Amino acid sequence: MRRLAWRVAELTAIREETPTARTLVLRVPGWPGHLAGQHVDVRLTAEDGYSTQRSYSLAGPSDGEHVELTVQRVPGGEVSPYLTEVMEVGDQVELRGPVGGWFVWEPAAKTPVLLVAGGAGVVPLMAMIRARRTAGSRAPFRLVYSLRDPGQAYYADELRHPDPGLDVTRVYTRTAPDGFARRPGRLTAADLAGSGRPPEYEPDCYVCGPTGFVEKAAELLVSLGHEPGRIRTERFGPTGG
Amino acid sequence: MAIISRGFRGRAREGGGKLPPGQYLTDDFPVLSAGPTPRVDTDRWEFTVETESGQAHRWSWAELLALPYETPTVDIHCVTKWSKLGTTWRGVSLDVLLEDVESAADYALVHSYGGYTTNLPLEDLLDGKAWIAYRYEGEEITPAHGGPARLLVPHLYFWKSAKWVRGIRLLDEDWPGFWETAGYHDYGDPWREQRYQDD
Numbered sequence: 001m002r003r004l005a006w007r008v009a010e011l012t013a014i015r016e017e018t019p020t021a022r023t024l025v026l027r028v029p030g031w032p033g034h035l036a037g038q039h040v041d042v043r044l045t046a047e048d049g050y051s052t053q054r055s056y057s058l059a060g061p062s063d064g065e066h067v068e069l070t071v072q073r074v075p076g077g078e079v080s081p082y083l084t085e086v087m088e089v090g091d092q093v094e095l096r097g098p099v100g101g102w103f104v105w106e107p108a109a110k111t112p113v114l115l116v117a118g119g120a121g122v123v124p125l126m127a128m129i130r131a132r133r134t135a136g137s138r139a140p141f142r143l144v145y146s147l148r149d150p151g152q153a154y155y156a157d158e159l160r161h162p163d164p165g166l167d168v169t170r171v172y173t174r175t176a177p178d179g180f181a182r183r184p185g186r187l188t189a190a191d192l193a194g195s196g197r198p199p200e201y202e203p204d205c206y207v208c209g210p211t212g213f214v215e216k217a218a219e220l221l222v223s224l225g226h227e228p229g230r231i232r233t234e235r236f237g238p239t240g241g
Numbered sequence: 242m243a244i245i246s247r248g249f250r251g252r253a254r255e256g257g258g259k260l261p262p263g264q265y266l267t268d269d270f271p272v273l274s275a276g277p278t279p280r281v282d283t284d285r286w287e288f289t290v291e292t293e294s295g296q297a298h299r300w301s302w303a304e305l306l307a308l309p310y311e312t313p314t315v316d317i318h319c320v321t322k323w324s325k326l327g328t329t330w331r332g333v334s335l336d337v338l339l340e341d342v343e344s345a346a347d348y349a350l351v352h353s354y355g356g357y358t359t360n361l362p363l364e365d366l367l368d369g370k371a372w373i374a375y376r377y378e379g380e381e382i383t384p385a386h387g388g389p390a391r392l393l394v395p396h397l398y399f400w401k402s403a404k405w406v407r408g409i410r411l412l413d414e415d416w417p418g419f420w421e422t423a424g425y426h427d428y429g430d431p432w433r434e435q436r437y438q439d440d
């Protein structure tokens with residue numbers, strides 16, 4: 001066993017995902033590697049010594065000293081506005097991890113996977129999709145991605161042409177693109193049952209997003225017959241959304 | 242020495258001495274759980290204490306409600322960094338539940354409807370430090386927050402306060418629970434910031 005040490009991380013690149021979310025590419029010397037689905041603790045310290053911490057999911061699979069986080073700006077928040085608006089390439093934060101040994105996908109797993117994302121909850125699920133690609137895994141994957149409107153989509157280019165064996169279903173809750181068949185509205189059982197892959201197919205389910213979304217999505221999965229023990233959840237925010 | 246993040250100022254320093262290291266204050270009540278929320282019917286609810294010699298003590302929902310209760314007002318600290326000060330609960334002290342239980346065990350493994358487990362030294366459940374809580378701020382505890390009843394052990398990180406509590410096994414040896422096997426600290430004292438293994 002080893003103690004999780006705080007490490008200095010330097011911002012090396014920024015990718016804008018949406019007007020209110022960005023991906024931070026950080027270089028972390030000595031990073032021990034991680035599994036898709038795990039998160040890190042980020043610690044910010046002000047000049048007067050005041051410091052505060054928050055958790056952020058790792059957005060990509062293990063890649064040497066580089067880690068990627070995608071941060072959604074929460075208006076009035078203490079940390080996310082700093083990470084999304086103030087921090088510039090070359091700036092440093094402290095980080096420790098990887099944390100979490102439950103909400104993870106192991107690249108050797110062959111079981112089908114159902115990923116259910118609400119908003120920023122897509123971040124650790126994208127790490128799983130990317131880890132699947134890196135590993136050359138053929139495990140069947142399906143992503144159901146609930147978002148407010150098309151402008152909120154993270155990783156839009158990458159998900160436009162999904163990897164073979166990855167099926168992507170988008171659920172728009174407020175505004176759908178022109179010509180989109182599904183009417184805007186909250187996630188339903190039909191969205192989750194959609195692909196014709198029944199619960200008897202026994203996928204491992206990973207659900208991530210704001211608390212209200214995760215509560216609802218997990219409840220729908222149970223009502224569709226998914227075994228509760230196969231549904232792993234990660235809750236990001238305090239409120240529903 | 243911690244490194245300074247350029248341009249980070251932070252919010253007004255709040256909480257005074259009531260906030261353990263690395264925690265921030267929230268007025269919300271966030272949720273941390275590993276899976277779907279189990280729905281537990283109080284008609285079929287029961288709470289069991291099983292000793293190291295296999296002796297079992299059981300309480301139905303009605304029996305629990307008939308026991309003398311307390312209304313502790315406590316601060317709670319979640320390992321995901323939020324803290325909430327001055328929360329008020331109603332519940333039965335573990336001192337009451339364990340009063341007639343004969344045991345020489347040193348450890349407790351708490352288990353829940355839905356399969357969750359968490360471990361702690363038995364002494365952390367005694368002497369007015371822990372309750373089986375069934376009301377929060379004057380209302381029933383909602384399923385998302387662990388209702389109908391949850392363990393309340395506010396001096397440890399809140400994952401030790403098992404939601405949907407179903408029973409406690411008293412053991413001679415320490416037996417790691419769910420998060421404790423997944424990289425989190427065995428004891429979880431927020432004031433010593435024992436978040437992860439070997440912190």
Ligand SMILES: Cc1cc2nc3c(=O)[nH]c(=O)nc-3n(C[C@H](O)[C@H](O)[C@H](O)COP(=O)(O)OP(=O)(O)OC[C@H]3O[C@@H](n4cnc5c(N)ncnc54)[C@H](O)[C@@H]3O)c2cc1C
Pocket residue numbers: 039054055056057058070071072073074075076077078079080081120123124210234235236237238239267269321
């Ligand atoms: C395991 C884990 C993984 C996480 N991964 C990610 C991630 O990959 N990307 C990401 O952007 N966030 C992630 N989060 C959320 C993140 O840790 C912070 O909570 C978030 O960035 C807000 O922090 P803040 O300091 O900006 O806001 P705070 O100052 O903490 O909060 C300000 C106000 O906004 C509210 N608020 C806080 N969070 C949210 C939210 N998500 N939605 C709506 N309102 C909110 C608070 O209740 C408060 O009223 C994760 C959280 C956990 C527990």
